[in-house]
Amino acid sequence: MKDNQEKLIGYFGFPRRSLLREVRERYGVDLPLIDLDVNSGAPDSGLLPRATCRIIANIVDNAAELGERLAAVVAAVGEDKCDRGRHAAWILEGMGLDVIESRFPEDEFEERPLLWSTGRGPLPGRVDRIMETIIDPSPPADLPESCEPTQGFWGVPPNDFRLLELFPETTHIYGWIRCVEAGRPADLDLECMVDDGVPTVFFHQSFCAKQDLAHNLAERYGGIAVDCHREINDSILAKVEAFIKLS
């Protein structure tokens, strides 16, 4: 979390790029953008039930902590996010925040190359780089080397990135993260695309509707479905470690 008192523009999910641009022009192009999905250690706002998606809780808790520092929040509320994203936007609006809703339409889908999803390198860093493309999609100077996949990671960025550290550098990224890199966050076909024969961990946050996809795809592709609520524990790490070593 930014620790000074400067104003910020918050966002969550993958808002339309044109809308993000408009909001920045309206509120100040120099204002830093902050991804409210990310766990920043904000205290529990008490605005949501405990048994809810941790990512949505991050959004609400972060926004509650930042309060008036948020000049505006650009909220993904369409099929590219989820119903709970829409509900979070409603809650944030009720807190008096200036919320601008975004629904990512099909005619704005892009065809960006999957450099980080199919590249070689530590998985946490590649997931970070993909999420940064929401704000800045320009091609990176440090292009990753492409590789054949030995492992797959499907899903959304986890609340606790330690899960990603278990994976080999030749892990390909699938699911919603890949959709973000492609610039197609609501493309269900792309989200459910997995390469045959690649042993894949299908990750979802506990209490997230994406568990339906994760379980179905894990059965279909002989992978493993893994969920986690808050922090990763030893048991979850052991399960993923066993899958990676045995598959």
Next chain:
Amino acid sequence: MLIADCGSTWTKILETGSGEVEIISTRELVRRNELFFEVATGHSGRKRSRVYKNELIALAVGSLSLVQEEDFSIVDVGGRDVKFVRFAGRKVKKLDWNLTCGSSTGATIELLGSYYEVDFTRLSAFGKWINVTCGVFGMEKVLEHVSTGTPPEEAVAMFLHGMVRNVFDFSGRPEHLYLSGGFCENNCFLQTMEKYCSVTPLGRTVPLEGLRDGIR
């Protein structure tokens, strides 16, 4: 050399020289600070061993050393988790690990059994079952049955039946299943499982075989 599978409720210790296996409660293990193992697996073994092995890997390797078939499925029903591996051509085809749900685990049934003083060696399989989607809610249904006149043995057998259904589903509903863990010694569990698929109990030391295989 001592190797051990330190589960949540029971610890299985193998002296590799003599081949002797000692089973003690993990409650006792945590009191015996002198116990330290060359190799260990299980929730309680990490800080008590020179080399720690992943439980699911120990189960998989152990089952391969005990079963000679090309294609088979094994499930280990532990105190607080359930582990499953399916092999095709002796390669891992699918695996899963249900980590923290009491709907399919031994500790839940041990709690119920000790509360109602059920002798599992004399308990028969029962045709009806309780839906055990959640271990706690399932126990609440047992309490409800008993309070409305169902004999405790019958209610516990119905809970066990619900659990068996969960384990069968978790294992992908195979025609034949190898079973590992304490339920290998529970006739009611075995008889109930036979309603769904044939089952071969391999005993409580399959993960130990996996550890032993690793040090040969």
